[in-house]
Amino acid sequence: MKENTTNPSASNNEERLGLMLWFRITRIYNQSIRESNQHLKKWNLSAAQFDILVQVGSHERLSQQELANKLFVTKGNITQLLRKMEELGLIKREQEWKTKYLSLTEEGKEFFHEVVPKQEHFQASQFANLNETEKQQLLDLLSKVQK
Amino acid sequence: MKENTTNPSASNNEERLGLMLWFRITRIYNQSIRESNQHLKKWNLSAAQFDILVQVGSHERLSQQELANKLFVTKGNITQLLRKMEELGLIKREQEWKTKYLSLTEEGKEFFHEVVPKQEHFQASQFANLNETEKQQLLDLLSKVQK
DNA sequence: TCCAATCAGTTTATGAATAAACCAATTGCG
């Protein structure tokens, strides 16, 4: 499997590794997001919506900006996603001063308890090739990448 | 044992790790793609186009389907991206029987030699928090995830 | 006091990616 070793150029090893890591991560992401969406289809939910469900479900008084920061996406993106989830009746937005605080509706909570454990189980299966130690190692390394 | 609280950590460690890995990877990806796009703007190129440039530039006689497989995206996506890159004059498609083989135009090759080393340098900097051993470790673990 | 800066959120236009349906050509096999 030298698919990526095909010499992006004659630079040093350190840089070659960086590019290979980039490629590898985008590929894992592409594959993973696709399979997750497929799996979440059962509940008519997208991966993005699932992420929001988890965050809002497990944090009190989250503002939209805070949510955006947690998910590393833009606040514009959050606005759009929330509008849809509000329409679906899963999320409530309560304005206080200029800030909108988020929480799950009753229906959202039911969904949360229904979907999260199952999706969790599914996500775990995507890393089935790693044993527990390796998973922990991978998580540590990835955390370190993001400081 | 569904005494699940509002908290993913109520399940076993193995599964909790899986979900955390998923979140971590999507966040790194989101952040990384954004910064890469920003960086590639200098050349009016997107990350997706860059990926194609690299693959086509370093493999002879690649078909569209093969390219899609290498990048873990759908062939429909490839069709769209190639159309644009063809318009930009970076890529040639040569049909042989029903297969279209890809190659870089002269301009594409120039671009390749201009952009790749610089982008490589940039990508490397995104993993600056890891030393060389750790990078190699991370790459090995990620490869293992994808079998 | 007033004006610039900031902050939370929204809007708009655009690009990336998908799934699913499709076309045309080739092949396999009953």
Place this chain on the structure above:
DNA sequence: CGCAATTGGTTTATTCATAAACTGATTGGA
């Protein structure tokens, strides 16, 4: 034969996500 399955690519409708410009409200200095 003849027809179904496969293969490579395209099209279409839809979802995600971004950047950038915007609104309105608040605040902090000169």
